[in-house]
Amino acid sequence: MSFLKTMWRAPAIAVLVALAAGCTRLGALDSVMPRDDGARRVARDASYGTRPRQRLDVYAPRAPVAGAPVIVFIYGGSWDSGRRQDYGFVGHALAARGFVTVIPDYRLVPSVRYPAFVEDVAAAVRWTHDHIARYGGDPARIGVAGHSAGAYNAVMLGVAPRYTGADGAEGLPVAAVAGLSGPYDFLPLDVRATRRAFAGVEDLRATQPVAIVGSRGPPLFLATGTADTTVKPRNTTALAERARAQGRRVVVRRYAGADHVDMLLSLGWWFRDDTAALADMIAFFRDTLGGAPEGSDGETATD
Numbered sequence: 576m577s578f579l580k581t582m583w584r585a586p587a588i589a590v591l592v593a594l595a596a597g598c599t600r601l602g603a604l605d606s607v608m609p610r611d612d613g614a615r616r617v618a619r620d621a622s623y624g625t626r627p628r629q630r631l632d633v634y635a636p637r638a639p640v641a642g643a644p645v646i647v648f649i650y651g652g653s654w655d656s657g658r659r660q661d662y663g664f665v666g667h668a669l670a671a672r673g674f675v676t677v678i679p680d681y682r683l684v685p686s687v688r689y690p691a692f693v694e695d696v697a698a699a700v701r702w703t704h705d706h707i708a709r710y711g712g713d714p715a716r717i718g719v720a721g722h723s724a725g726a727y728n729a730v731m732l733g734v735a736p737r738y739t740g741a742d743g744a745e746g747l748p749v750a751a752v753a754g755l756s757g758p759y760d761f762l763p764l765d766v767r768a769t770r771r772a773f774a775g776v777e778d779l780r781a782t783q784p785v786a787i788v789g790s791r792g793p794p795l796f797l798a799t800g801t802a803d804t805t806v807k808p809r810n811t812t813a814l815a816e817r818a819r820a821q822g823r824r825v826v827v828r829r830y831a832g833a834d835h836v837d838m839l840l841s842l843g844w845w846f847r848d849d850t851a852a853l854a855d856m857i858a859f860f861r862d863t864l865g866g867a868p869e870g871s872d873g874e875t876a877t878d
Contacts, residue, residue, distance in 0.1 A: 602661040604664075610667040611667045611668050611670075613637045613638065614671040615637050616634050618632060618710060623702035628680045629680070629699075630679070632659050632663075633675065633707075634678070635710050635711050637671075644674050644675070644713060644717075644867050645707050645713060645714075645717045646675075646677070647676075647717065647719045647720070650665075651722045651723025651725040654683060654689075655768065655771065657725075658680060662678050665678065665843070673867030675712035681728070688771075689773045693728050693731045693735075697732060697738060700747050704717060714748065715750075718749070718864050720754070720755070721753075722757075726754035729752055733792045734784045734795075734818070735784075736789065736791075739789070752793050752796070754797050754798070755838045756798070756799050756800065759811070760785040760786075760810050793863070794823070794826070794859075798830070800829075800835065801829055802834045803834050803838070805835035815827045826855075830850040838850065841853060
């Protein structure tokens, strides 16, 4: 870790705690974390549906760009919490590295249950395909990434027959999928979050990526921290093994000593030396989507 980042780390945590009373803890951190240079938010509160939470923001490289690859990033929060405004640090990090980046909200438990939150993410991807060219993105090169419950949503778009088109249904224009610390093999429903999110589902097996992944679908990047006790690393291992057995291309990364939160925060400037998750994910998307120039690792406070 650089001396500058070491200097900032303790104040970052202090500010996070001090501001938490007024907003979400992640929102507090996002509000003060330095932004990666070379990126800007180009759309705010765009609608991809008629519901209040069917809104998204778009980030793009600051330099003029046309036909750039695209990443739709899905945040986590046990399917019952989260808001896109708290993930500006992710939008800037990805856009600074040459990707037009979309961060959508989606409907949450208890207002909805599965599959509504996955369907919302699919709708956001369709909006991206239809509209991203106006922001410099290439609709033919869309990747989807997510963390935690967001990784589940993202991975479902890459493995569920409904979205991969394996059953002749609605295929999605998704060329690559990355999941950070995602739950992919969580039966029986033995924690409150999964019991609430998947309540009333008749075919629970069909909700499990590890059970439904087939030979069709985009390449997968699956990453986890070895110290994650929230979503255990066995989820990543099980899905990777099953996907490879089906002939799918899978890249797996395990980060020694990293926990569930580390995997997300290491996408941000202050904590980027904690894991190589950002660099590894970017390398995966450059390989699978192509065309993204190298970006800056600097900072700016401009949104």
